[in-house]
Structure formats: C-alpha cells, structure tokens
Amino acid sequence: QAVQYVNKKILESNPTERDLFDILVLSNNSPESGVRIINSAKHYGLEISKFCFVSDEDSTQYLKSHGVKLFLSADRTDVCNALRRGVSAALVFQQEVQAPSTPLRVVFDGDAVLFSDETDQIFQEQGLEGAVQYERAMEAIPIGEGPLKAFAMHLGKMRKKFSQEKSPIRTYLVTARSGRDMGIRAIKTLREWGLPIDEAFFMDGAPKGPILAQIQPHIFFDDGLHNIQGAQNVGVPSAWVP
Structure with a gap:
C-alpha cells in the first residue's frame, strides 16, 4: 500500500x-x-x-x-x-509485522547487496586490517555493482521525481562497514552512480536491529542471515540476498 x-x-x-x-x-x-x-x-x-x-x-x-x-x-x-x-x-520470510506508515522506506545493506562482495572476500582472506588497507588503496575507484544495485537505481529514478522535502520515498544504507576506515569509498561510489540515499549508517559491526527499529522500513535487504534475524526480532520486514 x-x-x-x-x-x-x-x-x-x-x-x-x-x-x-x-x-x-x-x-x-x-x-x-x-x-x-x-x-x-x-x-x-x-x-x-x-x-x-x-x-x-x-x-x-x-x-x-x-x-x-x-x-x-x-x-x-x-x-x-x-x-x-x-x-x-x-x-522473503513469513513473519508477523506491523504495517509501517508512509512514506515508502527501503533499507539496503552495502557489501554483497548494493555493492559487490569484493571487500568481503578480502576480509575473509586477510582479515579486517587487510580489508581496511584494500579500501584505502581503492578509495578513488568505485566499488563493483551488487545484485540489488539495478533496483536501487530504479528506486532512485522514481525518487528524483520529487524534491527531497516532498518525496514519498526514503532510502537508507545500513552497513557493517566502519565509517572512519571504510565509509569514504562507499559514499564516493553512491555519488559516482548518482544514487540518492537519504541516510547512511556505518555500524562498524554493531547489531543493526536497534537502528532498523527506529527507521521502521517497509523492507530491509541484507546478505547476512544474522542481520535478517536481528531485523525480524524487532518486527522489521526483511529479505535475504543469497
């Protein structure tokens, strides 16, 4: 609705x-x-x-x-x-949720959802320090496209039909990335794509459930089942990107 x-x-x-x-x-x-x-x-x-x-x-x-x-x-x-x-x-998973009010609010995870999983792979192979060094070295180069980038771009196209103040669509980035060490490249990538994001939260590995409960999105996309479970625990409709 x-x-x-x-x-x-x-x-x-x-x-x-x-x-x-x-x-x-x-x-x-x-x-x-x-x-x-x-x-x-x-x-x-x-x-x-x-x-x-x-x-x-x-x-x-x-x-x-x-x-x-x-x-x-x-x-x-x-x-x-x-x-x-x-x-x-x-x-999507069957769950009881409280239908949130308008506007339409959509939350995306970053790596392996909006972005490619290139940094996740470095993290798995070389640990956090290796991933941070990789991000610093690649800071001027946009992150690769993730599986939901095309949909996010279409959503952004619809959002641009309105001014920011009157838009019935709000989009969010909620990522496990650290803002200090790994946030700059993510923001630069969104800018390069021309993808408007209303709010971005760099959680530095902290649980996403509390901030999702505050946003009350109509849907939250993530590739981590633990994050999906955390969202479901606070009644947020969630969708897993395998």
Whole structure:
C-alpha cells in the first residue's frame, strides 16, 4: 500500500505520468486456483492488475519480458534463478509485522547487496586490517555493482521525481562497514552512480536491529542471515540476498 501511495503522489504531481510502480504476481498455481489469489488481492485493497499463472518449472524466465526490476519470493531456487538472469531478487520470510506508515522506506545493506562482495572476500582472506588497507588503496575507484544495485537505481529514478522535502520515498544504507576506515569509498561510489540515499549508517559491526527499529522500513535487504534475524526480532520486514 505504500507503493500505491507513491503512485498517487506521482499522479498528483503529473496526471499524465506513465512511469509508475507496477506489481506483478507470478505463481506456479493453475489459472483455476489462481482465482483465490486474485480475490485475496481485492480483499486487501491491493492495486494489482498483472497476474501470471504458469506451470513451468522455472517461472523466472518470464521476469525480463515483463520488465521486472525486483523479484521477491519465498522460494530460494527461484530467487537464485532470478539473480542468475540479472534481475534484482531477494528471499522473503513469513513473519508477523506491523504495517509501517508512509512514506515508502527501503533499507539496503552495502557489501554483497548494493555493492559487490569484493571487500568481503578480502576480509575473509586477510582479515579486517587487510580489508581496511584494500579500501584505502581503492578509495578513488568505485566499488563493483551488487545484485540489488539495478533496483536501487530504479528506486532512485522514481525518487528524483520529487524534491527531497516532498518525496514519498526514503532510502537508507545500513552497513557493517566502519565509517572512519571504510565509509569514504562507499559514499564516493553512491555519488559516482548518482544514487540518492537519504541516510547512511556505518555500524562498524554493531547489531543493526536497534537502528532498523527506529527507521521502521517497509523492507530491509541484507546478505547476512544474522542481520535478517536481528531485523525480524524487532518486527522489521526483511529479505535475504543469497
């Protein structure tokens, strides 16, 4: 419903705007059993007009033909298939959450989500000191693209339709990186990409749950299952990027 709110604000600003958020339900259910899914969407007041009921073993083959920018699923195989096809994707978990209010708030982790996992690999091989030295040496070079960079850029494009004060979209970076030793390259990379981020939190390895509870995002993306668990413990909707 927060996405519907964004569309409403876009149309209030420009009634002829065609570049809106669009939700597609992709299901392996038969068309006959899909009737229940359609009725459920109507019952909850969700403005979903596109439904695809397919019997193919790998339904993610249809994502690019529909121009999907983000694929969310509770099936890990489908998520991995979507990522292999170059579509931003994440695994969602069933959980009880309190629906947050508008505006639409989206939180991204940094390494292996927005950014590539190059620094994570250095950390695994050489430890923290090696990762810090690598970041300092590479400070002028943007970090590689991560699996959700394309979706974040599209979100940023939608956000730029508004002034910062009136935007119905807010984006956040919450990363385990240290701001002092590893934050500069991350900020420079976002600037190089032209990706607007409203707030950035460099946690230096501290738990992310408390700050997520303060932000109350509609969704939080992370590649660490311990961070996903921490978010779920404070009632934050989370999606794991494998």
